[in-house]
Amino acid sequence: QQQVKQSPQSLIVQKGGISIINCAYENTAFDYFPWYQQFPGKGPALLIAIRPDVSEKKEGRFTISFNKSAKQFSLHIMDSQPGDSATYFCAARLNQAGTALIFGKGTTLSVSS
Amino acid sequence: DTGVSQDPRHKITKRGQNVTFRCDPISEHNRLYWYRQTLGQGPEFLTYFQNEAQLEKSRLLSDRFSAERPKGSFSTLEIQRTEQGDSAMYLCASSRRGGAEKLFFGSGTQLSVL
Numbered sequence: 001q002q003q004v005k006q007s008p009q010s011l012i013v014q015k016g017g018i019s020i021i022n023c024a025y026e027n028t029a030f031d032y033f034p035w036y037q038q039f040p041g042k043g044p045a046l047l048i049a050i051r052p053d054v055s056e057k058k059e060g061r062f063t064i065s066f067n068k069s070a071k072q073f074s075l076h077i078m079d080s081q082p083g084d085s086a087t088y089f090c091a092a093r094l095n096q097a098g099t100a101l102i103f104g105k106g107t108t109l110s111v112s113s
Numbered sequence: 114d115t116g117v118s119q120d121p122r123h124k125i126t127k128r129g130q131n132v133t134f135r136c137d138p139i140s141e142h143n144r145l146y147w148y149r150q151t152l153g154q155g156p157e158f159l160t161y162f163q164n165e166a167q168l169e170k171s172r173l174l175s176d177r178f179s180a181e182r183p184k185g186s187f188s189t190l191e192i193q194r195t196e197q198g199d200s201a202m203y204l205c206a207s208s209r210r211g212g213a214e215k216l217f218f219g220s221g222t223q224l225s226v227l
Contacts, residue, residue, distance in 0.1 A: 042220050043206070043220050043221055089156070100146060100171075101216065102158070103156050103157070106153070
């Protein structure tokens, strides 16, 4: 119940295409769902986040779609660029202040030029 | 704001030796987290401090692991009697009061136990 399941494990997208990464969870006590981006040799960096009372959030080329009834959320990267090539992690947090994030296993995205 | 700093970046040690890592969080951040990341996996939570108090520890944090944040500023993570299974990237993150949701990660310490 504490897991966040992420798919696919890897993804190859042409430059200009749409990258879609999916995550699913079981615990309805999760109340915050961020996506992190990690480049080799660096720590993860927050990309975009959503709360379950919102179905969609958009920041630039990045959009989170959230389906509360299905307990699923996804990251969409529009107009994917080679610079977007990185590992992406979804995460979730229990509704307690300060409680740590639970991360998915990651998706390695390669955007070909 | 120089970001979260971790030292050393890499550590190679022999099985059975003790190692200590240091994390300097962003100066105004009162919350500090330690995570462990192995190849092909997401970060796994180890422990969390609010100021100098260690408020939460994962079951992953065995008796050989100890973390401190003595003055509510920098933190150390010590692993005693290292095992090959301890080989991983150890990540530190910090967040500010009221913004606990946004974690800022350091670049990590890569530990290799031979």
